[in-house]
Amino acid sequence: MSIQGRTIVIVGGSSGIGLHVARQAQAAGAGRLILAGRDAQRLRQAHDELAAAGGAQVDTARVDAHDEASLQAFFDALPAFDHLVSMVGDAMGGGFLSADYATIRHVIESKFFANVRIARHAAGKINPGGSLVFTSGTGGRAQDACASYVGNAGINALVEALGVELAPKARANSVCPTWTVTPFWREVPAAQVEATRQHFNQAIPLGRTATMDEVASAYVFLMANDFVNGQHLGVDGGVMLKG
Numbered sequence: 001m002s003i004q005g006r007t008i009v010i011v012g013g014s015s016g017i018g019l020h021v022a023r024q025a026q027a028a029g030a031g032r033l034i035l036a037g038r039d040a041q042r043l044r045q046a047h048d049e050l051a052a053a054g055g056a057q058v059d060t061a062r063v064d065a066h067d068e069a070s071l072q073a074f075f076d077a078l079p080a081f082d083h084l085v086s087m088v089g090d091a092m093g094g095g096f097l098s099a100d101y102a103t104i105r106h107v108i109e110s111k112f113f114a115n116v117r118i119a120r121h122a123a124g125k126i127n128p129g130g131s132l133v134f135t136s137g138t139g140g141r142a143q144d145a146c147a148s149y150v151g152n153a154g155i156n157a158l159v160e161a162l163g164v165e166l167a168p169k170a171r172a173n174s175v176c177p178t179w180t181v182t183p184f185w186r187e188v189p190a191a192q193v194e195a196t197r198q199h200f201n202q203a204i205p206l207g208r209t210a211t212m213d214e215v216a217s218a219y220v221f222l223m224a225n226d227f228v229n230g231q232h233l234g235v236d237g238g239v240m241l242k243g
């Protein structure tokens with residue numbers, strides 16, 4: 001039950017929770033980290049930070065998970081790996097009647113179909129004993145974030161299916177964070193981010209939002225524990241427990 005010496009691909013390892021997963025995986029003795037994302041500068045910064053810390057071999061690759069041709073080229077060039085983490089999934093606000101139809105489609109495409117495509121490519125490259133860990137989410141309601149809600153339910157169904165389809169060779173799970181301060185909100189005004197944080201401080205029984213390290217450690221656990229399969233692990237302070 002260890003990721004010691006393992007090759008770990010993190011699609012979305014250049015920022016936020018994914019970068020924290022990379023840091024924790026390196027500290028836990030991962031042998032090789034392959035960080036992927038769209039933005040070259042973010043990838044370079046993440047690479048340089050992890051390479052300076054020393055330990056794992058660190059490589060980067062550019063990929064747009066919303067583009068099948070880009071995904072195909074990315075997976076064609078990947079070596080066999082032990083674990084893959086996907087941080088892919090856009091979010092939205094608004095209900096089924098109020099939100100823009102194109103946005104609803106895009107977010108379901110981003111959260112669900114992009115990760116189905118990642119799973120299909122990854123299935124051919126994963127080593128026996130490996131795992132896939134996707135990023136779902138919790139804390140939202142269908143009437144406030146309709147496509148995010150559908151997408152998260154889709155990811156949770158995806159890992160239940162993959163938990164059978166990939167077995168016994170490999171496992172699949174998802175981590176479900178609730179609203180967390182990360183660079184995901186980089187384009188939202190700081191005052192609005194703070195107002196949302198205050199809202200979630202009230203909604204979460206523990207009275208605060210998570211740190212990125214608290215969320216990231218769930219991915220490392222799901223990679224390392226060889227008998228957790230097909231699960232969606234909430235790291236949300238119990239946000240859905242209150243009315």
Ligand SMILES: NC(=O)c1ccc[n+]([C@@H]2O[C@H](COP(=O)([O-])OP(=O)(O)OC[C@H]3O[C@@H](n4cnc5c(N)ncnc54)[C@H](OP(=O)(O)O)[C@@H]3O)[C@@H](O)[C@H]2O)c1
Nearest residue numbers: 012014015016017037038039065088089137179180182184
């Ligand atoms: N933060 C929250 O409140 C929260 C709550 C629940 C769920 N989530 C989920 O957590 C994930 C975001 O993680 P984060 O909060 O740590 O945000 P983040 O700091 O923005 O990190 C997202 C990472 O994913 C990469 N990425 C995004 N879209 C991509 C694409 N199409 N192709 C390839 N790489 C892509 C980004 O790199 P590039 O942009 O350079 O491609 C970046 O490395 C999403 O799946 C989101 O739905 C977040």
